[in-house]
Amino acid sequence: MNEDPLRLVVIIGSTRAGRFCPTVAEWFAGQARARTDFKTDVIDLAEAWLPDVLPADDAGEQPGPVRELSPWLAEADAFVVVTPEYNHSFPAALKNAIDWFYDEWQAKPVGYVSYGGIAGGLRAVEHLRGVFNELHAVSVRTSVTFPNFHERFGEDGRPKDRERYERSATGLLDELSWWGDALRRQRARRPYRAGADE
Structure with a gap:
């Protein structure tokens, strides 16, 4: 039985100047780090420098920033995406980051922390x-x-209604823990393969 902590990657999904996203992400990462069932890393897309032009399907080697970020995502057992809402959707930089990768996301749980109006x-x-x-x-x-x-x-970067939001974070992390453990075991037993019509 695998009792190692799940590798949780928290993704800061906004790259906009003056963004509030790092404040929200660091608060949530602190909630995860207080637990023993996760080993938590934070990835800031503003520091990942992913290109905004994707290559053709038959292109050769991936750009350096993509190669550098890929192992962090591939080794993760679960993800939390922290996102604002821009024009009723999520930031373009976040979609760009998601689209650079494929296998790295498969058969892993994803949770969401959002903020907006x-x-x-x-x-x-x-x-x-x-x-x-x-x-x-x-x-x-x-x-x-x-x-x-x-x-x-x-001003301390924490929610004013501490108990309410800590309960919400606990609920999200509990679900990620269950699904992360179940999917990690299943991937170890039988690696996931997407359908043949992909």
Whole structure:
């Protein structure tokens, strides 16, 4: 039985100047790091320098930034995407980052932490669920949502309603732990292969 902590990668999904995303991501990563069932890393897409032009399908070697990020994603057992909502969806830089990879996402659970105006980024999350489903990842149901986010956080970078949001984070992490463990065991037993019509 594999008792090693699950490798959780938290992705900072905004690269916009003045973004609030790192504050939200670091708070959530702190919740995950307080647990023994995860080993948590944070990837900031603003520092990944992924190209915004994808190559042809028959292109040769991948660009350096893609090769550097690939092992971090491939070794992960679970992901949490932290995203704002831009124009009723998620940032273009996040879609670009998702599209650079394929096998790295497969048969792994994905959770979502979102923030925005009155909807709290939920429309971005709903769009992300469809994208990750196409990549054979498993979106978990529970998410953490910050509507009117500037009102939700204090100057210390933590939610003002601490107990409420810690409960939400715990629910998300519990689901990721269950699915992450189950899918890691199954991948070890029988590596996942996407359908032949892909």
